[in-house]
Structure formats: C-alpha cells, structure tokens
Amino acid sequence: MISRRDLLQWVGVGGVGLLAGAARNVSAQPMSHDMSNMAGMEGMAGMSMPSAPAVPSPGPAKAKRHPQGYLPVRTLNGWTLPYKMSGGVKEFHLVAEEIEHEFPPGSRAKCWGYNGTTPGPTIEVVEGDRVRIFVTNRLGEPTSVHWHGIDLPSGFDGVAGLNQSAIGVGETYAYEFTLKQHGTHMYHPHADEMTQLAFGMMGLFIIHPKAGEEVPVDRDYAFLLHNWALHPGTYRPDPSVMQDFDLWSFNSKVFPAIDPLVMRTGERMRIRVGNLSMWNHPIHLHSNPFWVTGSDAGRWPKAQWRREVTEIVGVGQMRDIEFVATEPGDWALHCHMAHHTMGPMGHGIPNPAGVDQSGVEAEIRKMLPGYGAMGRNGMSEHGGHVAMGLKGPENTLPMMAGEGQFGPIEMGGMFTVVKVRDDQRTNDFTDPGWYRYPKDKIARRVSKSPDFGEPVRRNPYGSPAQKPTSAPESMPDMPGMDHSGHGG
Numbered sequence: 001m002i003s004r005r006d007l008l009q010w011v012g013v014g015g016v017g018l019l020a021g022a023a024r025n026v027s028a029q030p031m032s033h034d035m036s037n038m039a040g041m042e043g044m045a046g047m048s049m050p051s052a053p054a055v056p057s058p059g060p061a062k063a064k065r066h067p068q069g070y071l072p073v074r075t076l077n078g079w080t081l082p083y084k085m086s087g088g089v090k091e092f093h094l095v096a097e098e099i100e101h102e103f104p105p106g107s108r109a110k111c112w113g114y115n116g117t118t119p120g121p122t123i124e125v126v127e128g129d130r131v132r133i134f135v136t137n138r139l140g141e142p143t144s145v146h147w148h149g150i151d152l153p154s155g156f157d158g159v160a161g162l163n164q165s166a167i168g169v170g171e172t173y174a175y176e177f178t179l180k181q182h183g184t185h186m187y188h189p190h191a192d193e194m195t196q197l198a199f200g201m202m203g204l205f206i207i208h209p210k211a212g213e214e215v216p217v218d219r220d221y222a223f224l225l226h227n228w229a230l231h232p233g234t235y236r237p238d239p240s241v242m243q244d245f246d247l248w249s250f251n252s253k254v255f256p257a258i259d260p261l262v263m264r265t266g267e268r269m270r271i272r273v274g275n276l277s278m279w280n281h282p283i284h285l286h287s288n289p290f291w292v293t294g295s296d297a298g299r300w301p302k303a304q305w306r307r308e309v310t311e312i313v314g315v316g317q318m319r320d321i322e323f324v325a326t327e328p329g330d331w332a333l334h335c336h337m338a339h340h341t342m343g344p345m346g347h348g349i350p351n352p353a354g355v356d357q358s359g360v361e362a363e364i365r366k367m368l369p370g371y372g373a374m375g376r377n378g379m380s381e382h383g384g385h386v387a388m389g390l391k392g393p394e395n396t397l398p399m400m401a402g403e404g405q406f407g408p409i410e411m412g413g414m415f416t417v418v419k420v421r422d423d424q425r426t427n428d429f430t431d432p433g434w435y436r437y438p439k440d441k442i443a444r445r446v447s448k449s450p451d452f453g454e455p456v457r458r459n460p461y462g463s464p465a466q467k468p469t470s471a472p473e474s475m476p477d478m479p480g481m482d483h484s485g486h487g488g
C-alpha cells in the first residue's frame with residue numbers, strides 16, 4: 001500500500017518539518033498539572049494554584065505524519081474516510097443515507113449524511129493523487145455529488161441533469177479524476193440541494209500540497225458551518241426555512257457538544273472553515289490575531305496573508321486561518337452573529353426588556369402551568385432557569401447552555417474553545433480541562449457597590465427628571481446599599 005517513493009517523500013518532507021520545528025522550539029514552561037480534580041472549580045477564581053515541581057519538558061516530539069508526508073487534518077467531532085489503493089488509484093466509497101444524529105444530548109434528529117454521519121467523513125489526499133470515489137445512494141430519492149472547488153473534467157462535476165444522470169435509489173456511481181491543485185474543499189449533493197443540504201449532506205475534501213509547506217503547521221483542524229431548522233418538539237429538519245434557523249453548528253454539533261481545539265503554547269495551528277449554510281458567518285478567534293492564509297485556492301502566497309481577528313466565511317466559501325499561540329488559556333472561537341451562538345428561540349415575541357411582567361406572569365400561568373416571564377433585565381436569567389431544571393419542549397435545547405468553571409457560558413450554537421496549554425504534548429488532542437488561571441492574571445472583583453469609584457458618565461437618564469427611583473428587580477440584595485440612584 002505504501003510505495004518506496006511514498007516513503008522517500010515522507011522522509012524528505014518530515015525532515016524539513018522536524019528542522020523547522022526545532023528552530024521554533026518554544027520556551028515552554030513545563031508545569032505538571034493534575035487535571036483529575038478540576039471538577040468543583042467554581043468560586044476558585046483568584047485562588048493561587050500550588051506550583052508543581054518542574055518535570056522534564058515533553059520536548060519537540062514529531063507530529064504523526066501520513067506516509068506521503070502531510071500532517072493529517074483533524075475533523076472537529078468527525079473522522080477521515082479510509083481508502084484503499086487499487087492499481088495506483090486511491091479508492092474511496094461514500095454512502096449517502098439517512099442517519100440518526102445527535103447535536104448534543106437532548107436534541108436528536110433524522111438527518112441525511114454519508115457513511116453514518118453528518119458531516120460525512122473527510123476525504124484527505126495529496127495533489128497529484130488519482131482518486132476513484134464510489135457513491136452509493138441509500139436515500140429514498142436520487143442524489144449526486146459535486147466536488148466543490150475541485151479542478152476536474154466536467155463529466156465528474158456532479159450537477160445532476162447537467163453533468164450526469166442522477167444517482168438513482170440503490171445505485172452506485174464512480175467518479176475518477178486526478179488532483180491538479182491543493183487546498184481546502186468540500187463535497188455536497190447537487191440534486192434536490194435545498195433538502196439534501198438542509199438535512200446535513202456535506203463533507204470536507206482536503207488536498208495537501210505535493211511539495212510540502214514552507215511554513216509548517218503543528219495542528220490542522222477543519223470544520224463546516226451549517227444551520228438547521230429543527231423546530232421545537234420535532235425530529236426532522238425543515239428544509240423550507242430560509243433564515244430563522246434553530247441550530248447553528250460546527251460540523252453538525254452545537255455548543256457545548258463541539259470538541260475543543262487543543263494546542264501547546266508556541267505551536268502553529270491552522271483552522272480550515274467551510275460554509276454550506278444559508279448565512280455568511282464572521283468567525284472570530286479570541287487570543288492572538290490570526291493570518292488568513294488560504295481557501296479553495298490552496299495556501300496563498302505569503303504576500304497575500306492578512307492579519308485579522310474575525311474573518312467572514314461566506315456561503316460556499318472556504319477560509320484557512322493560522323495563528324501561533326503565545327498565551328496559554330481558554331480562548332473562545334465563535335461566529336460573531338450573536339444569534340448564531342444561541343440555541344432555539346422564538347423570534348416573534350414582544351420585546352420584554354424593561355417590562356414589569358409580574359402581574360401578567362400570574363395570569364399566563366393559569367393557562368400555561370410552569371410559564372416563567374423573563375427578559376426584563378436581559379436574557380441572562382434563562383441560564384439560571386436551565387440550571388434549575390426548567391424543561392422546555394421535548395427534543396429541544398435551551399436557548400443558552402454550557403457551564404464554565406466560573407458559571408454559565410450562556411452560548412448555544414457556533415461556539416467552542418481553543419485550549420492553549422504550556423504542557424500539551426505533541427499528538428495529544430485530549431481535552432486538558434479548564435485552564436488554571438495564575439492569581440495575578442485573572443479579572444477580579446474589587447467592589448460589590450454600583451456606587452464604586454467616580455466614573456465619568458454622560459447623562460445616562462436623558463435628563464435629571466427621568467432618573468429612575470427604583471432599582472432593577474434582579475439587582476442582588478446587598479445590605480446597607482442604596483440602590484435609588486441606579487436602574488434601568
């Protein structure tokens with residue numbers, strides 16, 4: 001299966017990678033953290049962690065590479081499709097089928113995908129490879145596969161009716177082409193697209209450059225952005241929805257079920273993001289600014305790399321971002337459309353902000369037992385309701401979810417965490433738990449009084465006559481405090 005040529009190629013590229021890795025060997029502070037007791041960290045902010053005795057650095061171990069020399073992509077919450085060699089051709093087999101999918105526990109759906117999952121498995125190859133891809137249709141309607149962004153003969157482009165007959169129910173078609181480029185690509189149906197995409201049929205198609213990469217990366221993650229109209233209480237995504245979606249996902253998972261991206265301080269991480277949803281998504285990474293380094297067009301020449309902290313990944317586009325982590329910690333990675341980091345919610349409700357609903361709540365409860373009015377002082381109390389075990393409709397996630405070490409994270413969709421650790425070992429992708437903050441490097445409370453300090457404020461009540469006389473309801477009761485000067 002592996003030729004001598006492949007092995008030689010591997011030695012060549014691997015050697016370059018190793019040297020470059022050694023040159024960039026970071027001054028990691030070896031700290032042995034026992035993460036086994038991370039539960040129950042609540043309220044420990046600001047406490048100093050006992051410093052562990054120094055242990056030898058795990059060192060610049062070599063990242064595991066494919067015999068052809070490339071560093072394999074990690075498909076977030078996903079997997080890579082195995083292939084077999086047949087007369088010098090890499091043979092893959094995709095099966096389009098209905099699947100049972102879980103977004104996180106508490107929300108399942110009948111989705112459509114490939115080989116048992118949505119997204120389907122990642123196809124990962126090298127520029128110059130010849131591939132033969134069998135596609136078996138186990139759906140109840142015809143399908144086809146379009147290899148999005150890939151330079152190939154028109155007859156393999158996969159638009160049903162235009163380039164080929166649709167793959168009928170139960171049939172298998174073969175696509176065969178040689179890869180003339182490298183880059184981050186996708187595959188998806190081009191038959192009844194509206195339905196088949198809405199049900200989750202998509203996958204990543206990564207082509208590594210044959211000549212290796214001038215600037216090597218140490219970790220290479222990839223995911224696809226998607227949206228789902230899984231209405232409260234239902235089990236089938238609704239393909240007719242165009243804008244108001246219920247779930248927003250990275251690789252068909254929603255927070256908190258999206259895996260963290262882990263790395264060691266000083267490493268270079270690439271994150272490949274593709275978008276087959278119905279919206280453009282400004283993907284924002286906390287921590288260091290990143291470079292946008294590539295797309296379907298491969299890794300761009302260095303002169304084209306851009307420094308950004310948010311990159312819009314438009315519908316049908318791919319973007320590669322890369323950064324070198326200089327600060328250990330837990331860093332958010334999310335879509336910056338505020339509703340895209342939320343779970344299902346009603347959009348047609350009257351605006352409750354600033355409205356005293358106490359009388360209304362009692363009246364509605366008579367008709368709708370368990371009803372809880374909220375939103376007078378913001379939506380944050382929703383997180384508390386969830387923590388208290390307040391149940392919503394069946395098979396429906398709360399609008400916001402996720403517990404961090406300091407309390408509710410109040411997110412729900414396109415959100416995950418990049419975990420940078422000084423002692424994360426090469427090839428180790430396991431979740432290291434929450435970051436243990438040094439005492440002097442974390443925001444701390446200095447007062448519990450809203451009258452603290454003498455901040456400059458520009459007439460927040462419009463005019464002195466409009467100054468409210470009562471404090472907002474949710475202001476915590478603090479003995480000896482005068483709330484009269486503050487309110488919403």
Ligand SMILES: [Cu+2]
Nearest residue numbers: 281335337340
């Ligand atoms: Cu978004």
